[in-house]
Each structure stands twice: as structure tokens, then as C-alpha cells.
Amino acid sequence: MSPTTPVLLASLLLAGSPLLSKHVAALEEGVAAVVNGNPITQTAVANIADQLNATGEEADPERIINELINMELLTQAAEKIELEKLPEVEAALQLQYTQTMANAYLAKIGSELSFTDEDLRAEYDVQSANVDSDEYRAAHILLGNQETADDALSDLAEGKDFAAMANLYSADPSGQSGGDLGWMQSSALPPEFVAALATLDVGEHTASAVETEYGFHIIKLNDKRSAALPDFESVKSGLNDLLARQALATHLQDLREGAEIER
Numbered sequence: 415m416s417p418t419t420p421v422l423l424a425s426l427l428l429a430g431s432p433l434l435s436k437h438v439a440a441l442e443e444g445v446a447a448v449v450n451g452n453p454i455t456q457t458a459v460a461n462i463a464d465q466l467n468a469t470g471e472e473a474d475p476e477r478i479i480n481e482l483i484n485m486e487l488l489t490q491a492a493e494k495i496e497l498e499k500l501p502e503v504e505a506a507l508q509l510q511y512t513q514t515m516a517n518a519y520l521a522k523i524g525s526e527l528s529f530t531d532e533d534l535r536a537e538y539d540v541q542s543a544n545v546d547s548d549e550y551r552a553a554h555i556l557l558g559n560q561e562t563a564d565d566a567l568s569d570l571a572e573g574k575d576f577a578a579m580a581n582l583y584s585a586d587p588s589g590q591s592g593g594d595l596g597w598m599q600s601s602a603l604p605p606e607f608v609a610a611l612a613t614l615d616v617g618e619h620t621a622s623a624v625e626t627e628y629g630f631h632i633i634k635l636n637d638k639r640s641a642a643l644p645d646f647e648s649v650k651s652g653l654n655d656l657l658a659r660q661a662l663a664t665h666l667q668d669l670r671e672g673a674e675i676e677r
Contacts, residue, residue, distance in 0.1 A: 441453075444456050444457065446458070446459050446479050446482070447479055447482070447483055449483055449486040449487060449490070450486075450490060452486055452490070454479065454482045454483065454486060458482060459475055459478050459479055459482065462478050462482075463475060463478060466478075520662060523662060523665060524658055524662060527657075527658050527661055527662075529653075529654055529657050529658075533657060534646075534650055534653045534654060534657070535646060537653050537656060537657055538646050538649065538653055541653070541656075542643050545643065547640045547641045547642075547643060548599070548600055548638065548639075548640060548641075549597050549598065549599050549600075549638070549639050549640070549641045550597070550598055550599075550600065550603070550608075550611050550635060550637075550638055551594075551595075551596065551597050551598075551635075551636045551637040551638070552595050552598065552603075552607075552611060552633055552634065552635055552636060553576065553577070553580065553588070553592060553593035553594045553595060553633075553634045553636055554580070554584070554586065554588070554593050554595065554607075554631045554632060554633045554634065555576070555579055555580045555583060555584045555589070555593050555631070555632040556584050556585045556586040556589070556628060556629050556630070556631055557583065557584070557585065557623065557629060557630045557631075557632070558585060558629055558630070559629075559630065560623060560625075560630055562583070562630075563623035563630040563632060564623070566579055566583055566632055567621070567622070567623065567632060570619065570632070576592070576593065576619060576632075576634050577592025577593060577594075578592070580592050580593030581593075585629060586628075593634070594636070597637075597639075599641065604626040604627070604628070606624050606625065606626045607624060607626060607631065607633065610624045610631075610633050611633060611635055611638075614633070614634075614635040615635070616635055616636065616637055616638060617634075617635070617636070618634065618635060619632055619633060619634035619635075620632055620633045620634075
């Protein structure tokens, strides 16, 4: 293991090794333990407990304290031989400090942000305008090459039933259901497929085969509708998070523009 490899909390306890005994002397408020004069705070214990609980693991405060004692002892031993002066260790410590401070700053700025219902409704309107809410109920006959697609189009022009043709010739499993793909949003379909559907009236099929990465499609539009957008109240929380991310990104850009950055 290299000097910069993070040491997982639980890995410091050897199998079968007993926990260190509880500190019996009175400690200052907010201090969980003191190791050679260096305090281990209750805040550190609580932070690790929160991290463990977030992963679904039950946090044992006594075990956490003893593991932090182990880590402090190892840290002190490392400091005695000046491992912090190794370039790779120094870089890792600097990175950890930078990440911690950056995250703390973003959390503080983010906690100070607030948005009115008017702000949220304005963003709701923007997002709603950008949503392609069209849904199509389409059917298709998927064929392997242009020649067989042209033959199928000729048969359809002679009045043969689309669903029956799909059942007989389509290479897609939907052929067993007459080529019916059910209701689908445009975002779930290949762009060439969507472009073809946009030219059709309900009941029509494409006059030529549409090529996609899957093959050659003869596409029929069975129905079309606009999907209902989520109501404002159900997405307020998400809109608030979106505006917060946008505000923080703008703030970061302002910091970049005001900084001297050399690369």
C-alpha cells in the first residue's frame, strides 16, 4: 500500500483484537478522547457515524472512537518520521484539504440561496417549453435491406394489410403484434424514426423505407398525443435544486473570471 492510499476506517481493527478501554478521566466538552495531547472531537465521531449510517451500516460510537484513536496514533507515528514531507503524501494532503474546503464553501453558499415561487414558476415554464411532450403510437416493419423493403412497400401499395405484413416479414419481435410499438416518447426513438413520424398523418405509413442502425423500417403512425407535463407542485423541489446548481455554477464562473489562472 502506498503512503497516499486512503485507510478505510474499519480496516484498522485487526480481527479478534480487543477494543481500547474507555477513557475514564473527565474530558472537555465536545472531546471524545485525547491521544498524547491531541483531541478527537465528538464532531469527528458524529461525521463518521453519519457516513456509515448513510451506507446502511449501523454506527457504533465506541468502535468509531477506538478506530480514530488508532488512526491518531498512526498519524503521530508518521509525523515523527516526517512522512508528510514526501511529495506524494504532501500532494494527497493538499488535495484532501482543497476538496474539504471547496465542498464546505459550496455548502455554505448553497444554504444561503433562496428562491421565490415566482422564480420557480419561471424556471418551470422554461423547462416545460423545452420538453418534447409528443407521444406516438407507431408500428413498423423492420427489414434487412433496401430491396426487401421496396418489395414490402409494393405489397402495401397493392392494398395488403400492414399488420399482416409485419407479422410475416418484420425482423423485429413486435412483428408478432402487427409491428405495434405501443405509446413511445420521441426521446426513446431513433432520430430518423421521429423525423419520419413527424411527416405522417394518423393512419399513414412512410412512402419509402427509413434506414437506421437497426435496418430499414416501414413506419406507420397509428395515433399521436401530447403527454401531460408534471404539475408545478410535484417538481418544486427539483426546480429549487436546479436553480441552486445554476446559481453555484454562475458564482464559480465569476470566481474564475476574477482570478489569475496560469496553465
